[in-house]
Amino acid sequence: MTGAARRVHIVGAGLAGLSCAVELAASGVPVTTYEAAGHAGGRCRSWNDRVLDKIIDNGNHLLLSGNSSALDYLRRIGAGDALAGPPGAVLPFHDLGSGEGWVLRPNDGRVPWWLFAPSRRVPGAGAVAHLKGLAALARAPTQATVADALARNPLYRRLWEPLAVAVMNTRAADASALLLWRTVRETLGAGGRACRPLVARRGLGAAFVDPALRFLAEHGAEIRFGARLQAVAAEGARVAVLRFADTDVPLESDESVVLAVPPWSAGEILPDVTAPDRHHAIVNGHFRLDRAVELPGGAPLLGLVGGTAQWLFARDDVISVTVSAADALAERDGDAIAALLWADVAAALNLDGAAVPPHRIVKEKRATFAQTPDQAARRPGTRTALANLCLAGDWTDTGLPATIEGAIRSGQAAAGAVRDFAPENWNPAPPCAT
Template sequence: MDVCVVGGGLAGIAAAVRLADAGARVTLLERRRELGGATYSFRHGDLVVDTGQHVFLRCYARYRALLDRLGTGELTRIQPRFAVPVLSPGQRPHLLSRARGLPAPAHLLPALVGYRFLSRRERLAAVAAAGALRAVDPDDPRTDRRSFGSWLAEHGQGPGAVRRLWDLITIAALNTPADDASLALAARVFRTGLLDAADSGDIGRPSVALSQLHGDPAHRLLARLGVRVVTGSRVDAVRPDGAGFRISTARSATTDAGRADLSADAVVLAVPHEAAAHLVPAEAAAGHGEWHRLGRSPIVNVHLRYGAPVTRLAFAAAVNSPVQWVFDRTPEGVRGDQYLVISVSAADDVIGVPTGQLIAAYTEAVAGLFPAARRASLREAFVTREPRATFRQSPGCRTFRPAARTRLPGLALAGAWTDTGWPDTMEGAVRSGEHAADVVLAHLASPTRDLEATP
């Protein structure tokens, strides 16, 4: 059985590994020259720069299992317990952390009761809201139609508490503020990541560049599994062809010119939703014309390289500041300077701002959080933009997220935008790829496969 996986991001990699493990002959086609999808790295002078600051949580079980399969699980660091320094201009850092030895959800009680950026009344209301959130069912369709912001207001959370507490997590995890976020996806984040198990929200970070964590080792693993990987190959069309499919590419698998058609018994389409809407045959998925309604939400990263260290923190969140999250990405072994990345999610208001203005604004904002930054020389500054970082995870978005199984047997969809029940995260991408592979394998194992494929 021959299966073609279109797309070499985390979803496509996970699907290809699952299929190869099951004995399928797999060809993976990727438009770019390297694997990894949205999680890749590039060189900028002597720096290796990641596309976004992709952290993960201990509860990302399938993603962590994929890292172990790639042999890169040890190239990440996971906190022994959830702990986030929260900064505000002119104030000392506050450590928001779970308590040791307490079961969920009591493990967060000291953190909420002692959170310095809320009033005493706001803290008590936040404790009550966190308890109520445990009862929200993220799989209930009615939950998806509500906004997280409206639910928080109903549970006594004012605008200040939402901005200084709930949005710290919501904006980072869903790439949208609470007022514009699906309650179902917010409940998935807070329940699975923070409330249901004491250690689920412990934060993991790569200790190497993303390409070293995902793309390069995926090439090696897939080669060992016998997967044929073709990069630099753009797929133009996927069409039914008898009992299988014909996949048309813009360039040959062996040369840089001409077209090439591949045949396969089944296809996993692991590409962004805009590309999938273009490639999926009309008879395959009802409603695929509305996938565009998922939209896109941008992320902007401001990179600042100082001539001297300005903070000892590995990462931190911020309130009352344009800075949302800041990460120390100084290369291992470098002494004397410091490379910080400011990650700005839900960046609709800044995605089009000129680079010079962004650098000036965020240099000043960082100085407000780290006074030493005023005394350190700024050796280099640049901006990276991800206009299509995630789909827009707003109320009602689940209506437009398709299942992996399409109406055309043998063609399955993968990607964090599909209906995984999870937000647009690395965990959601891996889950989607594995599920799509299972859908394809079930089809190929069906004794009625040929009958199902007959028009």
């Protein structure tokens, strides 16, 4: 970068906006971030719940040790130790129908010898079935769904279907095979070393949000909460004014903007933007027990097959349940949901199914965009037809599903793009977003 650093205005303090702000502030660029809510974190946040008297997350968030951008971000903000997980790659499952349990245990290196060890793979299917499934996913055309690619594979119900729903928050019958392959390639494809399951030790806020806010404060970056961007005013092919409800923020000719809001907000601010426009819900149930519980299999989570609950997570005396692609479930009332989920928890962990413990049900109705091939084709790139405006967010074209890793990568990509922006050497990008 030449000359004095130019201010960047970042709209949205979810992980995409925060990672962009951190990246820029770390290299000395003045940053102002505007957040509509009274807190940062967006769809990845924690609070102290009054019913449970515990810090809970809006949803269980699983990362894998191959999520390199997320881990780099945590190290950068001084939270490198905020995630916890077992020393190796273990992914335990329990079949609620048959009562059978198994643990996927990929070996550390890239050569997948674990597939030849029956105790490390999905029971009832041999190494050839595992390999054929991976090959079918790798070869699937862009328009294929996970079911198109894998429905006939013997591991479909016990591996591919739950993975697709967990990773893409979309039923396997609709979800993009290509997006699942990209995740599998960066994790399973890189060996077990990239597949250790990691969860936030003391909650999402303590890992991803609070240390970032401290980092930004230490680097002189400003955050304005309760600031909802309503529109941008353009002059020629650049954004000249940011319009908030109670104020206008005029931009100097060399200042730039990163819009790191969800797709529905981006559509209101930039009516011509092409963006995914269908979403799916995730429902989480948090249950407070009278003692700490350990899940079987030596990991902080347990995959469930054949019930309503899909994944269990344990943190001290709280068991949390995740159900993705949960649009129908999210329409039911909280107590009905709690009873359904608790029945599955009790069956999996041999607990009393009748006495539903104190609980909190959290419904995120637009948890992520619907990650179908058609919706994925609507993801815009980082740069837009407005010279000084970039986009970030898990819904932009990161090449990955809508996850923490994708959101953070999008923020880092936008930071790189605006760092290069200078009015004198601007070459307009092909008009992809506005």
